[in-house]
Amino acid sequence: MQFGVHSENISELSDRLFSSILEEQQKVAHLKPADPEKLPQSKSLIESFAKVKGRGFFYDYFSTGRGHGPFTELVDGSIKYDLIGGIGPAILGHSHPLYIRANLEAAQSDLMMCGNLLPYNEAYLVTKKMVDLVSEKSRLRHFWFSGSGSFANDTALKIIWQKQAPKYKIIAFEKAFAGRSVATQDITYNEEYRQEMPKSVDVDHVPHFNHRDPEGSLKRTLDALNQLYDKNGDVYGGLMIELVQGEAGFVYAPKEFYEEVFKWAKAKGLYIWIDEVQSFARTRELFAFQMFGLDEYVDVVTVGKALQACGTLYTEELNPKPGLVAGTFNGGLAALLAGAKTLDYLTQGPFYGVGARFHDLEQKFISRIENLAQTSCKGKIGYCGGVGTMISFEVGDSSKEMTAKFLKELFNNGIIAFSAGKNPTRVRFLLPSSLTDEHIDEVFTIIEKTVLDVFAD
Ligand SMILES: Cc1ncc(COP(=O)(O)O)c(C=O)c1O
Structure with a gap:
């Protein structure tokens, strides 16, 4: 049984639309700093949303609706790693082919x-x-x-x-x-x-x-x-x-x-x-x-x-x-x-089970955070843990203030994460399935730099 309307014409147009949307979204798949010329527009959109909502936002983030895999583009022109996925929903990452098809x-x-x-x-x-x-x-x-x-x-x-x-x-x-x-x-x-x-x-x-x-x-x-x-x-x-x-x-x-x-x-x-x-x-x-x-x-x-x-x-x-x-x-x-x-x-797909993709992501993240905690970031990163695509770690004294400072700096450096917990407060990642090893390398360069920046202040 087929549901909805169908015709050869619709299938053909839908396939073409699918490819065109995916092709365009795939262009947003690399880090990019904010564009100074776009900052006023971004600021104004965020402020006017905050005004009608009655409350400001934690990050200066306003989505353009563009992004691919772990990447999201902001109205300020920057492209960042989204490692929190809207606090969970974006498990496959941005503009995943399945999401485009579903739409x-x-x-x-x-x-x-x-x-x-x-x-x-x-x-x-x-x-x-x-x-x-x-x-x-x-x-x-x-x-x-x-x-x-x-x-x-x-x-x-x-x-x-x-x-x-x-x-x-x-x-x-x-x-x-x-x-x-x-x-x-x-x-x-x-x-x-x-x-x-x-x-x-x-x-x-x-x-x-x-x-x-x-x-x-x-x-x-x-x-x-x-x-x-x-x-x-x-x-x-x-x-x-x-x-x-x-x-x-x-x-x-x-x-x-x-x-x-x-x-x-x-x-x-x-x-x-x-x-x-x-x-x-x-x-x-x-x-x-x-x-x-x-x-x-x-x-x-x-x-x-x-x-x-x-x-x-x-x-x-x-x-x-x-x-x-x-x-x-x-x-x-x-x-x-x-x-x-x-x-x-x-x-x-190859996601669940011992040694499968989500277990692999967990091990890669935890071992690399632990490695930072034992080497260049010794004394600056404390606890690290989690399971599957849910990873957390503590920075400095793991206070709410220190964690917020780290998160804001991490955001400026190109990664969106969020906090979790109180006494201790942890940095939290809800990772997308679309992260590759190259992404992880880049992510860890940024995490290391951010930890060092925060403690240098
Ligand atoms: C464990 C748990 N239960 C319930 C909720 C509430 O879900 P919602 O925000 O969709 O109402 C959340 C949201 O973060 C959650 O993490």
Whole structure:
């Protein structure tokens, strides 16, 4: 069955358009400094956007809509490495052929957005692929779209609440980030993100894994969990965890830690809810829970960002009663098509598994940062870690101020990254799959120069 309009003429024009767009975008695939003549226009656009938005931007960044692979072009004329990918979505890099194709194919359809009432094939494709990609080993059987990662987490919370009523309390982890909806702001650990907010979800936080004390970590977490039950009794419905804590700077534990915590949770009748909004598609497997081999434990998993859509996977048992979850949108047709194509591309290509592309990227980045930390940048780079395409490291005293200074300098030198975490604050990369070894060489020349520049000031 073909969807959308088709004709020989459309195919021919679409192919030509595809090649022409790709050809033009491919010209934006090298570093370039800002053009002094374009700076006033860039400044004015950023300022007027900030004015209507009511808040300024961290970087003097305004996209031209041009860029290729890891490169993005700014209105100031500069071309930089985008190693944060819009905080996650740009997993394939800029103007990836699959993204161009998705846009062109979506133009052959009749609407921009599709939703829950009147189904479209684009939404079916993503749903079917997501369920197929987890079904073999996990009990996850259904997928429900949401408008954001936060809202995917709201859906997870609601279906757990419905099943566990009246056990409405949730256990989450210190340093967690679950989003900024009314519900998820209470799961998010950082209190600064909910100033003057009334509490709407009863959440207790327990310690996650601490890499400085690997042996003591499990005991500390289990003790904290037992203390919650001693104090409050059997009032909890679910345990919510990021296996790789994104906003905390990529904190994660060995498999054994999770297994013991999950066995404890199952014994208490808790549902295990995994937030993969940031980690989805970015570890050494499509899902972090697959990388850790935790398939059998998971009851609910939320995804977003790299999928180009957001949603919640859950088991048959947790399929909610009609009316509990709904909503107008599944997503934009082009975004859903890009999501479906990304799933095929990543799972059928050489990306996942031990020694595959994402593992290789992880090893290259970590070994090169460690090398800098031991040689030219000794005493200037501290911790370095991460997994797959999620890499972080600490600069200087790893304060918020020092990290912001480093990031701004890195940006001026041609690399866009972002921070993560508080005490310590880390430099965070969400790498695109399109990075080559030549790019990595260039990236590390810039990182080294930037570290040295920042400490020379
Ligand atoms: C782990 C995690 N959960 C939830 C969210 C919220 O997603 P969104 O910003 O799409 O609402 C994020 C966003 O950064 C995240 O990293």
